[in-house]
Amino acid sequence: MLLLVLGGAVVGAELLSRTTAQTDELADRYHPARVEMYRLQNALLNQETGVRGYVIARHEDFLAPYVDGRAQERRSADRLESLIGFDPRLAADLNAIREAADAWRSEHARPLIDRARAGETRAGSTEQVEASRRSFEELRTLFGVQSRHMAEARKEAREDLASLSTTRDLVYAGMILAFVIACLALTVLLRRAVGRPLRALRERSQRVADGEFDLRIEAAGPSDLRAVAQSVEAMRHRIVAELEETLSREARLTRQTGELDAQAVELRRSNAELEQFAYVASHDLQEPLRKVASFCQLLEKRYGGELDERGKQYIDFAVDGAKRMQILINDLLTFSRVGRLNDERSPVPMGQVLDRALSNLAAAAEESGAVVERPEELPEVVGDPTTLTMLWQNLVGNAIKFRSPDRAPRVVITAEPAEDGGSWQFCVADNGIGIPPEFGEKVFIIFQRLHGRDAYAGTGIGLALCKKIVEHHGGQIALDPGPTEGTRICFTLPVRPEPAALPSPEEAATA
DSSP: OOHHHHHHHHHHHHHHHHHHHHHHHHHIIIIIHHHHHHHHHHHHHHHHOOOOOHHOOOOGGHHHHHHHHHHHHHHHHHHHHHHHTTHHHHHHHHHHHHHHHHHHHHIIHHHHHHHHHOOOOOOHHHHHHHHHHHHHHHHHHHHHHHHHHHHHHHHHHHHHHHHHHHHHHHHHHHHHHHHHHHHHHHHHHIIIIIHHHHHHHHHHHHHHHOOOTTTOOOOOOSSHHHHHHHHHHHHHHHHHHHHHHHHHHHHHHHHHHHHHHHHHHHHHHHHHHHHHHHHHHHHHHHHHHHHHHHHHHHHHHHHHGSOOHHHHHHHHHHHHHHHHHHHHHHHHHHHHHTTTTSSSOEEEEEHHHHHHHHHHHHHHHHHHHHHHEEOOOEEEEEOHHHHHHHHHHHHHHHHHHHHOOOOOOOOEEEEETTTTEEEEEEEEOOSOOOOOOTTTTTGTEEEEEEETTTSSSSOOOOOHHHHHHHTTTTTEEEEEEOSSOOOEEEEEEBBBBOOOOOHHHHHHHOO
């Protein structure tokens, strides 16, 4: 089939090339040559007419056709020579006309013009004009010969083109017939060599699939089909072996399932105990810390006059350490409870939880002179109102706390649909001290701080808590490295799904 296609393509391309060449020869050579031939003849006729008119009228204006005809003759002759140079007969006709025209001009045209300008009698001029006319008749004869030869050449070119077109059509028809015969032969060959063995393989494979795992699959047909049959037979052996292994493994899994159920019960009991332990541990840890802080303060109050500055400083260190330990314990408990306690999933208006967070931060905002810019309307998301309030409170609180010392805090909150179309993107931007882009991931790790405790208070859990809350709600949070001033943190939350439309009474009745 490949040889047939390649051979037909080569023959067809050759015939098409020859047909195109013949067509181009007619269009680009013979047709323009015929036009130039008529222009050449008209130019010579105009010369003869101009000479006779000038001799009779003795006025220079009558020489214009002769002068224009000479220029047109040269252009047409050169163009015609470039077009018919490949045909010796047409080239000979052109040379004969050129020579006859030169002879007529040298023997009759120019002498007549010179005598007319010299003022000779009109009777003599008439005889010379008649002699010029008889000499020009020879040119007219050559015109007829040239026209006849041009017509014969065009006719031969058309006949060659028609012959090539007929040959091309016959070859194309033969190629199509040969292609159809080859396709039929290949179809019969494929059905015998491949179809039958493939059908037998399919039938045996189906019987194995129906449960006859001991049925042997025979390999027959071409090498590729035999290889497939051998692979299927190997697969059958493997399936039988795996089936036996599966049956034994199923028994083991049954036993292990019972054990896993028992372990799950034990894990639930253990988690409940751990939660109780965390609650009790937090209170038991905070009670000694409160005692340390209280007694240190009492010690300073009662014996403050007897202590020097270093002693007072030690007491301050102890009180500050106890308070920071209490804050750290509370933050750790909050961090551990995200996703485990109060995991309420309901439609939450983000505007309301933001109002609650700003109300909790009212004192800090008033003290620092912070300005919070927010949209009038915020969308609804699905989540836990308590943890989402903590999220806003931590982000806005950080924007107020890490403010620039030379200007009042300005916090800008924005909300817009995310690119994925299934969530909203919220951003909190401020004009504070900013976070370098290289710390964009470090700030969301628990206990990671970029500043000392003497510069900014805190435990290093705030942004880690924000990340856990956002990811627990199915979103993402990240630092925007774009702003050159301040910090911009963006997070996404899933969109609240639209409620399904209730059926109309007519539809309900129909249902």
